[in-house]
Amino acid sequence: xxxxxxKSEPFKYSWDQLEKDKQTFWDGVRNYQARNNLKAxxxxxxxxxxxxxxxxxVVGIAQVVKEHYQDPTTEDARWVVVDLAPYxxxxxxxxxxxxxxxxxxxxxxxxxxxxxxxxxxxxxEFDVILxxxxx
DNA sequence: GCCAACGTTGGC
DNA sequence: GCCAACGTTGGC
Numbered sequence: 001x002x003x004x005x006x007k008s009e010p011f012k013y014s015w016d017q018l019e020k021d022k023q024t025f026w027d028g029v030r031n032y033q034a035r036n037n038l039k040a041x042x043x044x045x046x047x048x049x050x051x052x053x054x055x056x057x058v059v060g061i062a063q064v065v066k067e068h069y070q071d072p073t074t075e076d077a078r079w080v081v082v083d084l085a086p087y088x089x090x091x092x093x094x095x096x097x098x099x100x101x102x103x104x105x106x107x108x109x110x111x112x113x114x115x116x117x118x119x120x121x122x123x124x125e126f127d128v129i130l131x132x133x134x135x
Numbered sequence: 136g137c138c139a140a141c142g143t144t145g146g147c
Numbered sequence: 148g149c150c151a152a153c154g155t156t157g158g159c
Contacts, residue, residue: 007156053157096158117156142154144152144153145148145153146150147149
């Protein structure tokens with residue numbers, strides 16, 4: 001089991017929208033590093049859902065329900081999507097501020113490489129974020 | 136809305 | 148294959 005974090009601008013695709021849709025394909029990734037991370041996702045992996053631009057917080061946990069396949073929104077064979085479904089909404093969102101303030105989370109790409117939109121997390125890091133959401 | 140960070144493109 | 152120019156992302 002692997003752990004991930006994905007970013008989405010809430011006015012483009014929000015957590016609420018995901019809950020409403022029950023399932024979505026995660027499209028729009030046009031960055032090789034992010035794409036490689038998508039390809040490494042396995043069914044059942046848990047994915048933290050982060051709102052960028054507005055909110056700036058982790059709002060929920062999604063789950064990979066289908067592994068990567070050709071991005072249906074483009075003919076370009078370089079790009080892939082995965083299917084995500086809502087797994088659990090966080091009781092309390094975890095803000096970027098909290099994440100930046102936690103010594104145990106200084107290595108994650110959210111802090112170190114702001115522009116990456118799909119990133120891997122260590123289990124420990126995933127757990128720390130859940131711990132923060134518990135308050 | 137600005138700007139820093141960083142990825143991509145294209146000329147040489 | 149280097150590097151400058153350019154575009155995009157995302158925090159502030």
